[in-house]
Amino acid sequence: MTSENKPKNLKGTWNQAILTFLFPILLVLGVRWALFEPFVIPSGSMIPNLLVHDHILVEKFAFGVHFPFSDKWIFQWHKPERGEIVVFKYPENPEVYYIKRLIGIPGDEVVVQDGHISVNGKKWNLAPLSFPGGENGFAYYNEALDGGPSQHVVRFMTPEVVDGVDPKTYKVPEGHYFFMGDNRDQSSDSRYWGFVKNDYIVGKAWLIWLSCESTLPTMTFVCDPSQLRWDRFFKVLR
Numbered sequence: 001m002t003s004e005n006k007p008k009n010l011k012g013t014w015n016q017a018i019l020t021f022l023f024p025i026l027l028v029l030g031v032r033w034a035l036f037e038p039f040v041i042p043s044g045s046m047i048p049n050l051l052v053h054d055h056i057l058v059e060k061f062a063f064g065v066h067f068p069f070s071d072k073w074i075f076q077w078h079k080p081e082r083g084e085i086v087v088f089k090y091p092e093n094p095e096v097y098y099i100k101r102l103i104g105i106p107g108d109e110v111v112v113q114d115g116h117i118s119v120n121g122k123k124w125n126l127a128p129l130s131f132p133g134g135e136n137g138f139a140y141y142n143e144a145l146d147g148g149p150s151q152h153v154v155r156f157m158t159p160e161v162v163d164g165v166d167p168k169t170y171k172v173p174e175g176h177y178f179f180m181g182d183n184r185d186q187s188s189d190s191r192y193w194g195f196v197k198n199d200y201i202v203g204k205a206w207l208i209w210l211s212c213e214s215t216l217p218t219m220t221f222v223c224d225p226s227q228l229r230w231d232r233f234f235k236v237l238r
Contacts (some may be wrong), residue, residue: 037203039087039097040221045181045188046099048140048153049085053223054232055210056099058087062204079105080177080201082119083145083152085092085237088179089200092193099205100189101152104170104178112191113167115156115184119145129153142226152238157185170195177201208235 003134009015050056065077071094078106082103090096104110104119111118126205139158144151151198172178176195181187190196211232212223 006034025201038209039099041099044099044186045183046085047155047183047186049182050205050208051229051232053212053215054206054208055223056237057207057209058203060203061208062206063201073199076198080204081105082108085205086177086179087202087205087211088177088196089202090193091196091200094200096171096180097202100181102177103180103190104172106147106172106174106176108172108176108178110170110172111167112166112170114179115154115180115233117143117180126154152182154184155180205237206238208232 037058037060039056039058041050041056044052063078063080065074066072067074071089082102082105084102085099086102087097087099090098096232103117108119109121117124121146122144124143127141129140129142137158139156140153141154141156143154170178170190172195175198177198178190180189180191180197210223211229213227213229214224216222216224
């Protein structure tokens with residue numbers, strides 16, 4: 001039998017084919033598990049900093065690494081800081097992901113009155129501003145806190161002060177966090193459903209990589225190419 005007629009050993013070929021098929025899948029899963037994960041903003045609770053149909057990347061590694069398919073940390077090398085925008089699992093249904101701004105860390109005493117914040121007796125400063133594209137019925141402010149990230153914009157319904165509303169105090173327990181939306185009067189957050197435990201922290205919101213006014217009627221998860229918000233592309237979140 002000549003060498004041309006000998007049966008070929010396909011074992012190496014099959015192993016290479018399987019590896020070629022699985023490697024991209026494992027790479028994507030690994031990146032989503034430990035590095036970055038994409039999310040789409042479904043509501044207006046973080047207006048004006050995040051809009052409906054903003055597509056964002058979340059830094060999964062910003063705080064640490066979880067065990068795969070678990071809420072437990074393998075190692076947590078950094079704790080979230082006040083003022084950061086964080087993605088976490090909704091305490092009342094961990095299958096759902098929320099995104100809010102971190103207001104109170106473990107041990108903090110948070111006082112909220114009409115959306116205005118004080119933490120451990122220090123008031124977060126609000127400076128009124130004229131927000132480009134702002135609509136009637138809302139007021140915008142630069143909000144700043146001592147010892148945290150740079151200032152950010154928050155939105156209130158007008159009139160922003162309601163007479164007779166008493167302040168509410170929230171004592172953040174150990175191992176938990178207190179979150180609020182930047183759209184202060186139109187956000188479901190820790191004021192209503194309580195604290196978020198540390199294991200439910202997913203990552204830090206980092207970048208808007210895609211944004212649109214609306215999606216395709218036949219594929220609601222795909223942006224309408226004619227409705228892209230180009231000015232929001234590759235906007236770093238703070």
